[in-house]
Amino acid sequence: MNPMRLKPLRVLLFPVAVLIGCATAHAQPATEPAPLPAPNLEQRVADLEAYINNSARTADVASHVAAAGPGHNGWMMTSSALVLFMTLPGLALFYGGLVRKKNVLSVLAQCLGITGLVTILWWAVGFSLTFAPGNAFIGGLDHVFFRGVDSAPATLPWVSQNVFAIFQLTFAIITPALIVGAIAERMKFSAVLLFVGLWMFAVYFPLAHMVWGGGLMAGAAGAIKAIDFAGGTVVHMSSGWSALVLCLILGPRLGFGKTPMPPHSLVLCMIGTGMLWVGWYGFNAGSAGAADGIAASAFTTTTLAAAVASFTWGLLEYLTKRHASVLGFCSGVVAGLVVITPAAGFVTPGAAVVMGILAGLVPFIFCVKLKSVFGYDDALDTFGIHAVGGTLGALLTGIYASEAVNPAVAGVKAGLLLEQLKAIGFTIVLSVVATAIIAGALKATIGLRPTIESEQEGLDLSDHGEEGYIFEAKA
Amino acid sequence: MNPMRLKPLRVLLFPVAVLIGCATAHAQPATEPAPLPAPNLEQRVADLEAYINNSARTADVASHVAAAGPGHNGWMMTSSALVLFMTLPGLALFYGGLVRKKNVLSVLAQCLGITGLVTILWWAVGFSLTFAPGNAFIGGLDHVFFRGVDSAPATLPWVSQNVFAIFQLTFAIITPALIVGAIAERMKFSAVLLFVGLWMFAVYFPLAHMVWGGGLMAGAAGAIKAIDFAGGTVVHMSSGWSALVLCLILGPRLGFGKTPMPPHSLVLCMIGTGMLWVGWYGFNAGSAGAADGIAASAFTTTTLAAAVASFTWGLLEYLTKRHASVLGFCSGVVAGLVVITPAAGFVTPGAAVVMGILAGLVPFIFCVKLKSVFGYDDALDTFGIHAVGGTLGALLTGIYASEAVNPAVAGVKAGLLLEQLKAIGFTIVLSVVATAIIAGALKATIGLRPTIESEQEGLDLSDHGEEGYIFEAKA
Amino acid sequence: MNPMRLKPLRVLLFPVAVLIGCATAHAQPATEPAPLPAPNLEQRVADLEAYINNSARTADVASHVAAAGPGHNGWMMTSSALVLFMTLPGLALFYGGLVRKKNVLSVLAQCLGITGLVTILWWAVGFSLTFAPGNAFIGGLDHVFFRGVDSAPATLPWVSQNVFAIFQLTFAIITPALIVGAIAERMKFSAVLLFVGLWMFAVYFPLAHMVWGGGLMAGAAGAIKAIDFAGGTVVHMSSGWSALVLCLILGPRLGFGKTPMPPHSLVLCMIGTGMLWVGWYGFNAGSAGAADGIAASAFTTTTLAAAVASFTWGLLEYLTKRHASVLGFCSGVVAGLVVITPAAGFVTPGAAVVMGILAGLVPFIFCVKLKSVFGYDDALDTFGIHAVGGTLGALLTGIYASEAVNPAVAGVKAGLLLEQLKAIGFTIVLSVVATAIIAGALKATIGLRPTIESEQEGLDLSDHGEEGYIFEAKA
Amino acid sequence: MKLIRAIIKPFKLEEVKSALADTGIDGMTITEVKGFGRQKGHTEIYRGSEYTVDFLPKVKIEVIVTDEKVGPVIDAVVAAARTGKIGDGKIFVLPLDEVIRIRTDERGETAL
């Protein structure tokens, strides 16, 4: 190995030095607030009850239980781990199994690369732009480099703020990773990462701020009084609609429509599906921000919708082509999970079953019947499942949200469907426009696609210098 | 695609309409109970202590902490996710790896299809038939369509009733999925689903009601005072004995005994085993219904039994054929988990080690030595591991259950072994008879097996229209 | 099958008989302590607050909440399950994917065999030697056969002692399993198990006792005032340095340096990586022993370090060879997790980012640039990642540990770097010397390597009598 | 000497192998191949996009035989591999100039 090759390493030393300073600065304890009076026994008991009930502590006294509460904190750590599991390896396998063998690693690398990139952005500015006080469209810079994000609860009453920040990070990771499904097998790795980096600033951070960070669409508090329990608009619609635009700008795979491109491993795809389902409990029930009754509802509806949608999709296949397939059952699972996401903590089990049936029906028609009519190459159906399912879910949330299930619905129920439509429209416009601009700019500059030879050889070799499987018994 | 093909979709619209009504009905808040007096401070503290101790709240006062308790609720959500993980993708991979390549998807599809089907049945009537008040043999209809199943605790003092219902659902899913192992590679998909649908009503719902729903075999409260911590009879014996009968009625695979049918991927099998083990913590420790000391005991014994049985099985292989195999270690893990299941929260760590040794020994002799003598084709040893292991576990529970570990044993310890034998006998008779009738009826009507050509080609293509792996580099 | 073959089974009957006795003995309730006075209401409330704050109960009264606390207990059960998941199947897949196809099962079998063996040792004496009171170097025998290890909290205030024992068991399992990476593809299975059995006594139990069991290096209480949050020295340095010595004594694989030995499945490797990352949350955040703010910190730093190291490694590859690879991203993930391990609950998010960068940089240089210079055959880079990363992490812990994050740092911060160096030196010497003696002795007696034919054929067939994948469509 | 190659249905391999053994053949080489012919393939559908598979899995058996064994070997393979259904496969006979056993450098019929 040529020692000259080591030179580029030096470019890393400067940022390291900067960061060491910044890290040390962080180590200083935060300034203490003015001392509050001690609580009396009744207040102490009330605080303990607040823990069970996931409500606020007694105001204006120095709570004896100011720290995070173990049950809620533990559940949110578990949920965060589950949502990370959705991407690594869940989504990577779900998508990776659906591409041809020569591109399996490219999907895995994209998921891994996005995880690293988004984490760095989130720590540096993303969390702050999403959750620090700002205007209706974007948050402020109070929490850049996780400043002030420590183990004390802040946003959620009984959960450490750093756990909340990581929980939200796992959402920020999976959202752009979903886009990968539409552009699989034909986009340069460098272009994927650059696209995602820009897209986070243009779409994700603003949208997450608007919906969950107290911005434009933050339920009762926002100008658009829409609700989104776990990310129907922020996660699934944003990624799904962006995926459509990006895959249109990118163009179809070489040979698309002529050569068959069957999934190289439905086994991997099914493993990924199981992991997505299990991980989704963190996504949906974790979005309650506590191990409380709302989480319990979300847990229940998530299970029902996923299972019912899966069975519905399989049944529709059986009725229309005499075969219920593994890919069908898996597609149904994911569609059910997507549709229930915005509604999970707002609706009854019965509504979840109905939503599951519709989740099996509508994306099925889209992916299986309509897509071929339009002829765009959404390789792994990110649009057909996430955009269509996310939009459907956001609508149905407007119909089925019930204040008997979740008191938070009380303030917004009137006229909710219209507000949901506004949120849907806003999300689509933002995603489509921003993606078109970013993708267009990248196409004009660095280019989006590999060479024809690289695409034919497969991205695993051309972009990553590796092969997914080496099964010959040569040595 | 011929538009006529879309016609069958219409058949779905009617149930959708019905369900929308039913879902809306559910959205109505339950009628409020008569108001109770407020608790005093001491009672409030006692209620909080009850949370830690997983005991009942103070009676006849309006508890300030009437909702589910976060630690227990979080643990039960985690446990439910873990048990789902056992089936999807755990068991699917464990079994899927053991079949030939041409049938791997059929196993996955069976697990997925069962998950969807059982979820729908459970939501509609199964949960009610199991846990609503009824007679000694079957529950009532109070909770059909999850009526009255909301986030408030009911069956368990500190766990949301809907979480309890989903936790139990995951058991109802994996039980029939276990049967798949015995009939792998040669049963029509439609016949599998029909069989499972009928079997749930004939075997699972009644048995689960009898053991856990306050029926015939519900420990101290039942006519048969047997105990079953996490499902030795309900889950493993019922599935294992039914599997034997079903595989006898079905007949052996084409070429069985002549052609070798080695596992196509022990790697998948081992992945599934790891997932089963991890998921089993939800199964066994979750069966405590709380994150308490009983759960802790179950967690401990589960670990010990699984590891010891695995090592024992490997050692026996080494002693008898000079090779400890991955399949051997994996078989031992599952056997250990099965045997400890009915005993998990009742026995000491020392007893768990003994049970682990016996779990490595007895099913080993069965699967490896005796099975070939009998000559039936229990393809993946559901009988040899689940029926034999489940029966062994139920017996050993009678011997080792200790009231020092679990106070619930106190009331039943005297004569327990005899009661366990009664429960074992009852379970075997019910499973065998019901399975024989259902399987016989299906064989006589729709038929159980695919055509010879389909079986030769593999069920993946013939029943599901897909292939598990497409590794050729054609495009 | 020759019935004579069954004879070896008899040798098991004796230990079974002994154990049945021992198990029954365990079933006796422990002797009751002398009765304490009842707590008053204020003390009862203080105890409940202690639960939230993970602190000690009021002394000298009979606490009403003497049992484990659900939030903490649930989290520690979850964490234990996650750490087991790291080995089965996480590490098994991470390593298994990196070997050639003919040896994949041998790696899986080694992980499974180690799990069984170490569990038996841990239950019998290991836990006691590590955590029972003893001298500075090794614990006592108070807890052999898990005597006195029941569901009541002991070591940790709110966690069942048996859960603590199993949590620690999962660490004891993964540590020797890490060594497998260095000696992959060329060590006899029997020699691996014997080596591990002896190594646990010579290295792991002593080291874990010294660091976590109140021995020589137990932070403020030890002679060497070093800190190690989740096992930088105990787990990663011990295994990594031992791996180096063992692979030197063992010698390189046949054809090493001449024949290419590329990973047979980077897909498996990536699945394993995802599982390791998710499982590592149990490892690091679980090492807080509670679902408290320290766990929250550890959870946060773990995420950041893993993601940053992964991205750094990929970036370095891109800069030096124009390809960011899946193996690179995965290596970075693991390196980041290793480096943050000793520091996880002690440092700020900013420090975690810096440590992530260094974790991407230093092991990268080691595995990719320096290793080929030395020319030893550390097949899967256990040394390059675990020893180098563990040592780096231990050092950086000395630099970045912050009492603002963790009050436990306060007592040791002064001169910490020097103490860390002492701990590092001690760990290296112990690991190197003990491994050299054990490996040397085994080499001289039973031999470490299979025959040349066995190695050429692959260990799967020669040592385990199985094949990893059988994909031909013969029947 | 001749090189006889038979393309057969995979599940017939064991039977053909025994039949060959009965004719005194104790060496052969097999390859997994895909065949295209009169036997129809199948259609796989993945989310609406059809994928017609007209190459079916077959096993190719290659065996070198002395000239006098050509007839018996062909008859043995035909008998063992036949199911009577389309797709049973073909046998090809090719001329062969020389055979060498690598281990001993023996040439000609003694190398078989």
Add this chain to the structure above:
Amino acid sequence: MKLIRAIIKPFKLEEVKSALADTGIDGMTITEVKGFGRQKGHTEIYRGSEYTVDFLPKVKIEVIVTDEKVGPVIDAVVAAARTGKIGDGKIFVLPLDEVIRIRTDERGETAL
């Protein structure tokens, strides 16, 4: 009769198959092979150890044809498989003594 074997680039398989069909060929056998020749392979690097892959994936097509079809078949394959870039592959023509259809025991040209 002749045995024609073509080693081609895998992604050309469908085109070659149609071209053969156009010449009236309705049977063939294909095998996944690796080719070594002028076309350069690639280098894979796994944690610093390089692994040069100079065997490239190819597809081997084998088709038995009557003598008069040899010319047209060769031309069809050449036309369909050509990209003009190094590595397009080769066609070999081998003499053949006999063909038998296993299903019917037909021999010679009728067995094709």
Add this chain to the structure above:
Amino acid sequence: MKLIRAIIKPFKLEEVKSALADTGIDGMTITEVKGFGRQKGHTEIYRGSEYTVDFLPKVKIEVIVTDEKVGPVIDAVVAAARTGKIGDGKIFVLPLDEVIRIRTDERGETAL
């Protein structure tokens, strides 16, 4: 021209490849095959059911050579592939009528 096919042990592939290169051969095609012969297979046991594997993994090398190279190539392969243990494999020499390079349509020896 002749078609030389060698069935060898897989781990000898690299050595044989170099040996061929030394004789001036710069093209070849290899296939993964399974061999049956005097070399014994092994028995796998899965939960008590035995599974005898008598087909062993081999690599088939096919190389077209001009007539004068037949001798040197055979010698090179024999030297490189030999371990002296049973199962080293065989070399077959087949007559060949024609070779065509697809890229250029060259025929005969220039196509090699």
